[in-house]
Amino acid sequence: MRILLTGADGQLGRHLTPRLEVLGEVITSTRRGGDWPCDLTETEALDDLLDGARPDVIINPAAWTAVDAAEDEPAAAAALNVELPTRLAAWCAAHGARLVHFSTDYVFDGEPGRAWNEFDPTSPVSVYGRTKLAGEEAIRRSGAHALILRTAWLYSRLPGNFLSAILRRAASGEPLRVVSDQIGSPTWAGSLARMTVAALGDCLPRPEPVTLHAVDRGCVSWHAFAELAVTMAAERGLIDEVVPVAAIDSAEWPQKARRPSWSVLDVEALEQCTGCTAWTTRQALATCLEEWKEEAC
Numbered sequence: 669m670r671i672l673l674t675g676a677d678g679q680l681g682r683h684l685t686p687r688l689e690v691l692g693e694v695i696t697s698t699r700r701g702g703d704w705p706c707d708l709t710e711t712e713a714l715d716d717l718l719d720g721a722r723p724d725v726i727i728n729p730a731a732w733t734a735v736d737a738a739e740d741e742p743a744a745a746a747a748l749n750v751e752l753p754t755r756l757a758a759w760c761a762a763h764g765a766r767l768v769h770f771s772t773d774y775v776f777d778g779e780p781g782r783a784w785n786e787f788d789p790t791s792p793v794s795v796y797g798r799t800k801l802a803g804e805e806a807i808r809r810s811g812a813h814a815l816i817l818r819t820a821w822l823y824s825r826l827p828g829n830f831l832s833a834i835l836r837r838a839a840s841g842e843p844l845r846v847v848s849d850q851i852g853s854p855t856w857a858g859s860l861a862r863m864t865v866a867a868l869g870d871c872l873p874r875p876e877p878v879t880l881h882a883v884d885r886g887c888v889s890w891h892a893f894a895e896l897a898v899t900m901a902a903e904r905g906l907i908d909e910v911v912p913v914a915a916i917d918s919a920e921w922p923q924k925a926r927r928p929s930w931s932v933l934d935v936e937a938l939e940q941c942t943g944c945t946a947w948t949t950r951q952a953l954a955t956c957l958e959e960w961k962e963e964a965c
């Protein structure tokens with residue numbers, strides 16, 4: 669099986685690479701490197717990549733993920749989040765290839781009183797959420813043999829995500845202020861890579877596009893997650909001491925894009941499809957921090 673992995677240097681891409689290499693020949697692509705460098709917004713370069721690599725499966729974590737910047741640059745966000753999946757899906761439909769694409773909890777808004785499932789109505793409140801939803805819809809229309817995995821609050825030990833930012837500040841002894849009125853399902857990029865590989869084997873039997881939620885099993889605020897991360901990082905010696913984490917409202921931390929106050933995703937359908945139990949927030953965070961510690965040694 670020939671697998672094309674886009675966004676191979678992103679946080680999910682890096683966790684996917686070693687897991688995919690067990691399944692077949694992996695052709696990695698990043699903007700300026702990997703096996704096949706490609707700016708995925710350049711149509712000709714993308715066509716060359718697809719026709720040259722001729723993958724059996726395309727795994728597409730590449731995306732515009734800067735949620736606030738998308739408000740000012742909707743066209744650039746759409747190029748990655750709508751046009752790219754549209755083209756990938758069209759290529760897959762024309763060549764009998766399969767597509768695995770990633771979407772977001774930010775397609776939802778409201779408070780259903782339970783975790784969102786795959787049949788709940790979407791209602792994105794940001795440019796990022798709207799472009800990701802439009803990308804999903806384009807894939808569903810394409811007729812491609814595709815799997816759309818909606819994930820949430822991705823973190824890893826790489827720079828540029830919530831966990832690494834919180835622990836960098838905590839390491840310098842700074843007290844933290846973190847919003848407590850947004851509740852979601854923080855998900856380690858390593859867990860998502862594990863779920864992706866399981867779903868690739870088990871959830872793509874039907875030719876029509878399938879949408880599944882793929883998150884760690886949890887329901888916490890950013891504040892509760894930060895407190896847990898600081899405590900568990902201190903226990904493992906990744907930071908010197910537990911710093912105080914103050915709970916604040918979203919209004920005290922203004923951001924350009926609005927975020928849903930409740931974006932907990934129900935992972936049960938994916939568990940049933942794969943037979944693989946999602947890790948809990950604590951289990952996934954512990955595994956991430958243990959790997960972090962091993963790398964630091």
Ligand SMILES: NC(=O)c1ccc[n+]([C@@H]2O[C@H](COP(=O)([O-])OP(=O)(O)OC[C@H]3O[C@@H](n4cnc5c(N)ncnc54)[C@H](OP(=O)(O)O)[C@@H]3O)[C@@H](O)[C@H]2O)c1
Pocket residue numbers: 675676677678679680681698699700706707708709728729730731732733748770771772773800818819820821822823
């Ligand atoms: N991060 C989250 O909290 C979160 C939450 C829900 C859903 N998701 C979804 O999960 C997926 C993976 O997210 P992630 O956090 O792993 O993303 P990430 O770390 O931001 O990685 C995205 C990758 O896309 C690449 N990329 C962007 N523009 C490109 C272009 N024009 N040409 C080639 N490559 C380009 C980036 O490369 P450069 O570094 O060169 O730009 C980067 O490697 C995405 O679909 C995202 O929407 C993420």
